Amino acid sequence: MELIxxxxxxxxxxxxxxxxxxxxxxxxxxxxxVRVGEDPxxxxxxxxxxxxxxxxxxxxxxIYPPVTITQDELFALIDGLNADxxxxxxxxQSPLPKHINEVAVFRRIAAHKDVDGFHTMNLGKLAxxxxxxxxxxxxxxxxxxxxxxxxxxxxxxVVVLGRSLIVGKPAxxxxxxxxxxxNATVTICxxxxxNLPALTRQADxxxxxxxxxxxxxxxxxxxxxxxxDVGVNRVADPSKKSGYRLTGDVHFPTVSPLCRKxxxxxxxxxxxxxxxxxxxxxxxxxxxx
Amino acid sequence: MELIxxxxxxxxxxxxxxxxxxxxxxxxxxxxxVRVGEDPxxxxxxxxxxxxxxxxxxxxxxIYPPVTITQDELFALIDGLNADxxxxxxxxQSPLPKHINEVAVFRRIAAHKDVDGFHTMNLGKLAxxxxxxxxxxxxxxxxxxxxxxxxxxxxxxVVVLGRSLIVGKPAxxxxxxxxxxxNATVTICxxxxxNLPALTRQADxxxxxxxxxxxxxxxxxxxxxxxxDVGVNRVADPSKKSGYRLTGDVHFPTVSPLCRKxxxxxxxxxxxxxxxxxxxxxxxxxxxx
Numbered sequence: 001m002e003l004i005x006x007x008x009x010x011x012x013x014x015x016x017x018x019x020x021x022x023x024x025x026x027x028x029x030x031x032x033x034v035r036v037g038e039d040p041x042x043x044x045x046x047x048x049x050x051x052x053x054x055x056x057x058x059x060x061x062x063i064y065p066p067v068t069i070t071q072d073e074l075f076a077l078i079d080g081l082n083a084d085x086x087x088x089x090x091x092x093q094s095p096l097p098k099h100i101n102e103v104a105v106f107r108r109i110a111a112h113k114d115v116d117g118f119h120t121m122n123l124g125k126l127a128x129x130x131x132x133x134x135x136x137x138x139x140x141x142x143x144x145x146x147x148x149x150x151x152x153x154x155x156x157x158v159v160v161l162g163r164s165l166i167v168g169k170p171a172x173x174x175x176x177x178x179x180x181x182x183n184a185t186v187t188i189c190x191x192x193x194x195n196l197p198a199l200t201r202q203a204d205x206x207x208x209x210x211x212x213x214x215x216x217x218x219x220x221x222x223x224x225x226x227x228x229d230v231g232v233n234r235v236a237d238p239s240k241k242s243g244y245r246l247t248g249d250v251h252f253p254t255v256s257p258l259c260r261k262x263x264x265x266x267x268x269x270x271x272x273x274x275x276x277x278x279x280x281x282x283x284x285x286x287x288x289x
Numbered sequence: 290m291e292l293i294x295x296x297x298x299x300x301x302x303x304x305x306x307x308x309x310x311x312x313x314x315x316x317x318x319x320x321x322x323v324r325v326g327e328d329p330x331x332x333x334x335x336x337x338x339x340x341x342x343x344x345x346x347x348x349x350x351x352i353y354p355p356v357t358i359t360q361d362e363l364f365a366l367i368d369g370l371n372a373d374x375x376x377x378x379x380x381x382q383s384p385l386p387k388h389i390n391e392v393a394v395f396r397r398i399a400a401h402k403d404v405d406g407f408h409t410m411n412l413g414k415l416a417x418x419x420x421x422x423x424x425x426x427x428x429x430x431x432x433x434x435x436x437x438x439x440x441x442x443x444x445x446x447v448v449v450l451g452r453s454l455i456v457g458k459p460a461x462x463x464x465x466x467x468x469x470x471x472n473a474t475v476t477i478c479x480x481x482x483x484n485l486p487a488l489t490r491q492a493d494x495x496x497x498x499x500x501x502x503x504x505x506x507x508x509x510x511x512x513x514x515x516x517x518d519v520g521v522n523r524v525a526d527p528s529k530k531s532g533y534r535l536t537g538d539v540h541f542p543t544v545s546p547l548c549r550k551x552x553x554x555x556x557x558x559x560x561x562x563x564x565x566x567x568x569x570x571x572x573x574x575x576x577x578x
Contacts, residue, residue, distance in 0.1 A: 103417075124413030127458055128392075155483040163465050169416055172461075176452050176477050185488065187476040188465050194444040199474065 001256055004149050004228075004263045006141075010271035013144065014055060017278050021057040029285035030059040031115065031277075032081045034092045036074070036100070037067030042093045049091065052274050058281055061087065071100045075108050082110040088288055089115035089281040112288060115280035118166065126170055129177050132287065134280045139170040141272025142207060142228050147181055149261055151205065151226050154183035159203035161216070161249070163190045167209040167230055175205075196220070208249035218254040227255060227262040230269050290545055293438050293517075293552045295430075299560035302433065303345055306567050310346040318574035319348040320404065320566075321370045323381045325363070325389070326356030331382045338380065341563050347570055350376065360389045364397050371399040377577055378404035378570040401577060404569035407455065415459055418466050421576065423569045428459040430561025431496060431517050436470055438550055440494065440515050443472040448492035450505070450538070452479045456498040456519055464494075485509070497538035507543040516544060516551040519558050 021028060031053055035046045046062075053060040065077065074092075081087050090113045096102050106114075111121035117136035125133025146153065158175040162168035168188060175184040189199050191210070200206055200220040206227045208216050213233035221227060231249030248265030256262050263269055310317060320342055324335045335351075342349040354366065363381075370376050379402045385391050395403075400410035406425035414422025435442065447464040451457035457477060464473040478488050480499070489495055489509040495516045497505050502522035510516060520538030537554030545551050552558055 120410055120413035120417060120419070122413070123416045124409035124411070127412045127416060127462075128409060128454055130409070155481050157483075157488075163467070165417055169462070169465075172477075173416075173458070176458075176479070178452070183479075183481040185476065185478050185482040187474065188461075189474050190465070190472075192444050192472040193474040194446075199446075 001259050002149075002261045004145055004261050004268060006145060006263060006268040006271045009145060009148050010141075010275040012148070013272075013275040014052060014278060017275075017282055018056045020282060024282075024285065027086070028057050028059050029088045029281050030061060030086055031089045031091065031281045032061045032063060032087050034063045034065070034074075034077065034081075034090065036065055036069055036093070036096055039095065042095070046093050048274055049277060052278050053281075056278055056282075058278065067097050069100075071104070074100060074105060078105070078108045082108075082113060087113065088284040089113055089277075091116055091277065113284060115277055115284055117170070117280065123165075123170065126173050129179070134283070135174065135276075136166050136170050137273040137276035137280070138167050138209075138230060138269060139174055140276040140279075141269055142167075142171055142230070143174050143181075144276065145228065145263065145269065145272060146205065146226070149226075151261065153181060153205065156184050156204040157187065157202055158184040158205045158207065159187045159189060159200050160207045160209065161189050161196075161200060162207075162209035162211065162230070163188050164209060164211075168207075171207050171209070210249050212249055213247050214249070214251040216250040216255060218251070218258060221255050221258050223258045224260050225258070227259050228269065229263050229265050232265060232270065290548050291438075291550045293434055293550050293557060295434060295552060295557040295560045298434060298437050299430075299564040301437070302561075302564040303341060303567060306345045306564075306571055309571060313571075313574065316375070317346050317348050318377045318570050319350060319375055320378045320380065320570045321350045321352060321376050323352045323354070323363075323366065323370075323379065325354050325358055325382070325385055328384065331384070335382050337563055338566060341567050342570075345567055345571075347567065356386050358389075360393070363389060363394060367394070367397045371397075371402060376402065377573040378402055378566075380405055380566065402573060404566055404573055406459075406569065412454075412459065415462050418468070423572070424463065424565075425455050425459050426562040426565035426569070427456050427498075427519060427558060428463055429565040429568075430558055431456075431460055431519070432463050432470075433565065434517065434552065434558065434561060435494065435515070438515075440550065442470060442494065445473050445493040446476065446491055447473040447494045447496065448476045448478060448489050449496045449498065450478050450485075450489060451496075451498035451500065451519070452477050453498060453500075457496075460496050460498070499538050501538055502536050503538070503540040505539040505544060507540070507547060510544050510547050512547045513549050514547070516548050517558065518552050518554050521554060521559065 106118040111119045117134040122133040176186045197220045209230035229248035229250040234244040237245040395407040400408045406423040411422040461475045465475045486509045498519035518537035518539040523533040526534040
């Protein structure tokens, strides 16, 4: 069994991007980071994104409207960033307060600045295999992890557990593309799937993104499979100071001995999402420049 | 074994649409049918669409530019229809002459008038399960055939053979939706899939859209499966006056005895595409009105 080291791979990508940005003509890429309110997880995520930007040489523009901002005010703010030629990418950190329609906000961002890849146009471009679009950071990160770990997808059976819009569906659409690095056979399973273990056991590559702590057990995994664990779940753990520990969607202790390769949680998919956001921002700078 | 009668189901839908259109306030729906040149198949398809429109009470606006039209001229024509408040739906019949970029033309049509469902925005909305979009007519027709034949998808394993943008991928995205009529487990197979028969044999519902005459043989189908045959292939047949016969992607003589239900070719999926185009046009009238 080999661990897929997401921290190492993300650091490699960030170093590559730094070199690329240094060689870009004109001004550096600029990423607008919009964080509504002071949600502690959001504060921490945006800080990470800001730090990665600084490392690479991406200018970040930090915009922290109060939690009381109205939807129309947020729209106006986004419209201003859309129209600003000095801004290449726009990220609105989720979750947003309940009085704001998150989907409407994500659609308000101009598709060509949507470095989070949540815009309808970008999802459509993914289905169309049109590389001018932006792919959502988590599924893009999964594909990078697989490629950089030497895992071939062509002709292999990729089973995606979970059909979310930001992980399961785009991961499936990526893996099935007519690209030399893709060309996988893909199955999408979910909470309504009958006889789930029999299906997941067919996976040469299993992507677990169902959001249930330690849901994937040894009986659900074929020996020699590659397992990508997208889950980040808190489970109570009195032995920890915080009272909980982080765990993935995979029961690591029993599944990992079976695997050819597996991602740990934390340190697997997680670090890749920031790296992919940075990659999308550099791409936006190139395409919009 | 029961035949799924696409002609009958399409006629039912057209009769329902006629009743709906009669009850619509204001002017009737209007569909612009753009046919470039005189390709015989295109002439025949557009005639069918015109006839169905007339039956339902949809006004059709026929625009037949010559095969020498430039891409810019075709864009200008589409721009005019996009801006015309009297036009609800726009269909540009494919194939287009080789000097015209088909994808660019389909994207030029305003998404809210794209009754063919080929626009990037509409594909994105399908992935997002946003029902304000238009679903491409063939996959939409497949789902209607299944629903109206009493085939339940929830928890069933749908195997889609073929990953095209106009059939395979949207059919998979439809079947996996979180809708009471959907909720299927979905596998997408294709030309690069290893051990294809073992996968297709798992299908409770097999959708064959690979474009190869009689490719699906009895050893590839589970007894009791429902088979939807999307293929329309010409095979040489000296016994026919035309010198050929039409056949699907399924070897009907050997596969059909195994099936719970199966669509014939012709008379299965084919008639549904025109019915779904009509349904999309009525929907466009409602949404744009």
